[in-house]
Amino acid sequence: MRDVAVIGAGMTRFGKYLDRSMKDLTREAVDGALGCAGMDKSKLEVAIVGNAAAGLITGQECIRGQVVLREMGIGGIPIINTENACASSSTAFHMAWLYVASGMYDVALAVGVEKLYHEDKRKSYAAIGAAVDVEWAKEMQASMQASKDNGGRGEQPAAGEGAGEKRSMFMDFYAAFARQHMQRYGTTKEQFGRIAVKNHYHGSLNPHAQYREEYTLEDILNSPLVAEPLTRLMCSPIGDGAAAAILCSAEKAKQFTTKPVNILASTVGSGSDRGADEPGITERVVQQAYKLAGVGPEDLSVIELHDASAPAELVLYEELGLCGPGEGGKLIDARATYFDGSIPVNTSGGLISKGHPIGATGVAQIYEIFTQLRGEAGERQVAKPRIGLTENGGGMVKGETAALSVHIFSV
């Protein structure tokens, strides 16, 4: 396989865009990536588009990528549509990498785009609910309590509004998982809260973040309860947005930029029927990525990970090997994962503050690492980063993450 680099990246600010189409969001992100790479769209040889929910939100199924790209004059080339729930566009990026690494094409476009907001909120909830096995969810639905309205945060249907629709159980899973961690390791609600404080602070420094307010620990803990110990401000919100990246063979990248960002590892995995003592999907995929890249957690300068909720980030500290099992709480207590700490995590604000338009999140994480590694992250810039990692999970089947993608980059 050939060496592959990212030579351009772009994204929209994440937000609530009831008046903007997927085409419009895609155009802004792709134009940004092309501009960043100093490249005309005619140079693109293949495009992969990740989207998770347009079928249920806008009715656009089947050829989402062609619809959004043809609008801006990108056609003729292979256009592939990929879907892997919240990991849809990291999967698209992985396929783009494969096309270039294999030698089949030299220049590939990876796009993630999502519109989750809809005037009919039930559509948003149904879309998020489709990231689990919907037949199974239907069976479970009866046995679960209705939850109250969290204004989009916590990805939960409001009582009444979601009636008749499949309910997303993700925050219940995260909450149960958090309680287990608290019981086992003495992790506290305040520690989860501190992660949310950090990510909201990072988001306040990021012009692309959906929410740019800073919050105190008290604000976080006193925001409405989603499911103990999760409060609303510890949970990722619903959002709309797009992100794009241009991949190029390392050899050819020199023609376009003096600041390529190298892809050291590109992996995707899925959940499995594992024994209780076998590693989970995250450890498996992360270890594979470390091995491919020839690096370990001690080599990482900056990380974007899938903080769909604050406890998820804390547990991922451990699963990525940034600290030992049960020590995630200490890491945030020591402020180590702030952008100016020893191992910065979610400098973009993460899903909690930057936002989480699910199909756009994977490439948006890569946008942040690309920006950081090039030293272009402004107020939230990490000091001289050398190696960055993205971790992006999606969906759930049989109690384990359905799809998970890890990428490692270097300059």
Next chain:
Amino acid sequence: MRDVAVIGAGMTRFGKYLDRSMKDLTREAVDGALGCAGMDKSKLEVAIVGNAAAGLITGQECIRGQVVLREMGIGGIPIINTENACASSSTAFHMAWLYVASGMYDVALAVGVEKLYHEDKRKSYAAIGAAVDVEWAKEMQASMQASKDNGGRGEQPAAGEGAGEKRSMFMDFYAAFARQHMQRYGTTKEQFGRIAVKNHYHGSLNPHAQYREEYTLEDILNSPLVAEPLTRLMCSPIGDGAAAAILCSAEKAKQFTTKPVNILASTVGSGSDRGADEPGITERVVQQAYKLAGVGPEDLSVIELHDASAPAELVLYEELGLCGPGEGGKLIDARATYFDGSIPVNTSGGLISKGHPIGATGVAQIYEIFTQLRGEAGERQVAKPRIGLTENGGGMVKGETAALSVHIFSV
């Protein structure tokens, strides 16, 4: 890129399966492919699942592949979901080929699965309508006449039933295209009819075909009109089903089978903003495939092509170079494309008779070529075929096919 072979293929009979789930259909097809390859599922290293419409039909978006495969104990490996309308699973097959050809994995599973029938017919119509730009279709909808119920054939919403839903315009496009061909070349409605006669005859010989009735030319011409010159029996029906193929590096294939089917070319393209004198998507992608495979139309022994309607097949004769421009009618008049003719086309019965569960069609075409090239096609077996081709188109944007995939195989 390495040489890649197909070592196993399986499929369900296509049909109306209101009582069967996507999981159930997938299991039958994948078990068939594994059985054919004499391989345990634990040997699979990556899986790509093509589906076009489950989001709109069953509400299962995001992680369709994980949901259907985890149910039968396939997990842990990368599972990628691809979508390209009616070309969804040929695209999945192409990605599987890329994984193996690149050297990343040795054994890959490609699956196509679709359930189009639903108790609420409006869902079926909405799903088919999602293979165009739905925003554009909404604008067009007002200016088009309602059409009558065609019992699923012709992929048209019934008057009244489709009210408020996006209407599939495919058969109107095919009809307009057919009229153009008639005017330009003197092609007759009877010639389109003869293609339907042939494909229904082939379907009568194929145990996997949805419709196994034979029809006379009079039956075809006298069946209800969809849009002049198309009658119902000239159009592909709605259907449910699944198909699967196992790809393996040519080197390793020997471990599993003495009858591998080699992949000479694997291509995917998309429509473009082309000038009137530039080649269309089909010619472009077909020529690319011929070049990659090092063969021409004169070398082909057997072809499966995208006869969503009979005129599409006739025009494809010309676009594939089986005859000159305007000569497609003569080819069917001479019965050349019967399974025992000089250049057999759609020996499976094609989309018209075998059925067209859109996301399953691409791999099902490959199943037929695989079966023919191995000499296992029973009553419809072509005499000593050596090279086979599949052509699979999907969706429409700006008046041109949105995605198109061509594969060429040999023994």
